[in-house]
Amino acid sequence: MVDITKLRDIAKEVISRDDVRQVIGYRPGTYGFRARPAFVLEPADADELIFSPACINNLATYIVIEEKLPVPRGQEPDSRKVAVMVKGCDSRAIIQQLEEKAYDRDHVLVLGIPCEGVVDMDKVNARFPNVDKGDIALEGDKFVISFNGTKEEVAKDELLADKCKRCRYPTPLVSDEMLGDEVERFADDDFSDVEVLEKKSRDEKWAYWEEKFSRCARCYACRNACPMCYCEDCVLTRLEPMWMRRSVDISENTAYHIARAYHLAGRCIQCGACEQACPMDIPLMDLNRKFYKDVRELFDYEPGTDAEQPPLLSTFSVDDREDFIL
Amino acid sequence: MAEATKTAEATKTDFEPNIVAFLCNWCSYAGADLAGTSRIQYPPNVRVIRVMCSGRVNPLFIMNALQQGADGVLISGCHPGDCHYMQGNYFARRRFNLMRNFLEYVGIEPERVRMSWVSASEGAKWKGVIEEVVEGIKSVGPMDSFKRRQLNW
Structure with missing residues (x-):
């Protein structure tokens, strides 16, 4: 130390x-x-x-x-x-x-x-x-x-x-x-926690997340604690267009959590500040880690490792996957 | 029990889904128009919203459509390399790829949100795309997981 x-x-x-x-x-x-x-x-x-x-x-x-x-x-x-x-x-x-x-x-x-x-x-x-x-x-x-x-x-x-x-x-x-001597890397990331959730059936997944999302009190502590959420004019607080309403119900909460996680796609650096700040113990990192895993597998991109590389979603590659497109 | 599943199956196939389609002005919208002027019959479940480019489609649009009662969302643009704005559809593709995987992760059926490339001359392809999308959404049933509650005061 x-x-x-x-x-x-x-x-x-x-x-x-x-x-x-x-x-x-x-x-x-x-x-x-x-x-x-x-x-x-x-x-x-x-x-x-x-x-x-x-x-x-x-x-x-x-x-x-x-x-x-x-x-x-x-x-x-x-x-x-x-x-x-x-x-x-x-x-x-x-x-x-x-x-x-x-x-x-x-x-x-x-x-x-x-x-x-x-x-x-x-x-x-x-x-x-x-x-x-x-x-x-x-x-x-x-x-x-x-x-x-x-x-x-x-x-x-x-x-x-x-x-x-x-x-x-x-x-x-x-x-x-x-301020100190370099520390040897002592852990590695195999995404086994994300894979466990990915392997659930569709109904199980929604049942799991419905319970988590419906707990949310929409205090926005996760957003405020996040080092990557710094837009001066956040879509969540904007009145026109009002992307999601302020009411706390499963519809708006789901929209909020998907939007929040998506806004961190290719940007989340896995510091865990959101989950730490959450008063309702919602596993927010599980959402972020799904994007982290996808971004790494699909685009071979790791956020927050090289200040010179362009942000993930502001670039593209002609060879991106498109087998899901009709 | 078996009867109950049977009725559930029946409502699944009977129901007519509402689909919001975001079509790019230059290719897909013209393709859908061509399908119309060529008198090609395709399922009437699609409500078209014209956008200037498939790159204009914000993932929030998808969420909002699903919240407001759409059973499915289709995003359609020019084929790669044909974009009127050179690169818009490449950005859309990358964005949609992540969004689609993520929706599947939280338990929203990937059949509900689809993307396609339809050019201005592909009226027949448009018909095929719509048929496939409608069929996919019919197989997963109405969207009720997080539809916005309608309040009647």
Whole structure:
């Protein structure tokens, strides 16, 4: 894992630079085991930065959803960089955003954190319910959970987030400064979870998804947490044309989930932020992973690995499959 | 039990599906027009919406049609290489390929959403396409999984 003093020193040095506006990192949360995003504007604030397996948020989201207020006449917009701490998966979000030309490479300063996996908060909370304040650390292949003066060791596999169990890029693919030593790839992705769902019969599939979709409360937390959902004018909130109504029923929920997943086709970088944010435990990653798998098999394309490649659906190949066309 | 399945089978084949067809202005719309002017008989289940190019068809169109009571959707455009806008149908093909697999994944029958290439001279092919689409949709029955609920206040 990353040395915290080194992390804070680098953050301090970065925020002291003239061309950096803020550093986005993690700090301890106010309750439970959570860590929360920290927006460091002063060198003194950098002392509270941490990195632990509880740092599950994808901070790349904040680069694109930051509100850009109009600048008063005669003033120049603040063009200083935003420094952001990224894990392996988050770095792919930055690459994908660069690929889509969401901002210039000069706009961000990437502080890479080689990551050995983060926890799934739902699993932690199920195992240690009602903890006011606690810490999680990774030591070897065990998570060390400490709270109220007690310390417990749990095998890594039991609490590790599902996305980390199939993480192929633990070390950031893009970074200006690396905060730790490179991590060996420790997992691989065989899409067995998607294949299980694909093998169901048609009625079983719809019964499965109908139950999941009808749970949705349409809070749009999945959209807001997603680093790739950054349209200023989202089709979901647009009134004219109103693609789907606001009512919470199976029809609108299905349309919403299909639209949301489709908008991430060839763009989703498998960070799991949507599923993590979902209060109703809808397996959103299963939807995203279907597209991820298809895109890889049909077009041999992997989002968020190369900032120079054109976005998948804005290009085509003359040899694309067309055996389904009449 | 056997009787119940029999009646279900009967309603499946008896029902006349509503199909929304998005036809490109330059090829498929002209092809359907040719089928009409040549007095070719084909099933009257299709409601045509003319778009300038099959690349104009947003996957949201498909979702919206299915929500609003269409039993099936057909997208039709020029053959690859013949697009009036050079590349529009290539983009549509790529987009539709993903959409189709995905709808199948969430349990919506792939027979409901179809795509075809029909050129302006293929009136006879248009008839064949429509017959196949209608037959496919009849075999899967009415679309009721996520049709929009009609509220009568």
